[in-house]
Amino acid sequence: MLLYRITKAKYANELVASGFRNRWNDDGQFVIYTSESRSLACLENLVHRSHSGNNQLFRTMIIFVPDELPILTIQEVELPTNWRKGFCDTCLKLGSAWYIENKYPILKVPTSIIPNEQNYLINVRHPAFSQIKLVSMEGFFFDQRLP
Secondary structure, eight states: EEEEEEEGHHHHHOOOOOOOBBBBBOTTOOOOEEEHHHHHHHHHHHHHOOOOOOGGGGGEEEEETTTTSSEOOOOGGOOTTTTTSSHHHHHHHHHHHHHHHHHOEEEEEOOOTTTTTTEEEEEEEEEEGGEEEEEEEEEEEOOOOOO
């Protein structure tokens, strides 16, 4: 399986996680957020950045995950009806429990941006993380019509 992440070029050379709190992880939990497509990765980046400067500073990271690695999936039906609106305590609890349990290297979650599309979180502390590889990088340019 190939996954995609769009990030500033200075962070695109290796698979690292900041450990900062996000929708599905608490502070100190080292998780890489990726998407199932380049277009979803673009939208995820767009809604989380605040016009971070020049387009030439961004890259698409293409990440290979071996098909045999186990994936824990969270279905949208497991989430409260308002989970898409800002902070979601249930999302944080489910994602943090996945990270702490450390049974699965990958967590598949619904994206809050587009119904029926998925993001994949990678636990960099899982023993199988060494099998997940950054296979290439591409230049990325935000269309100037996008906000």
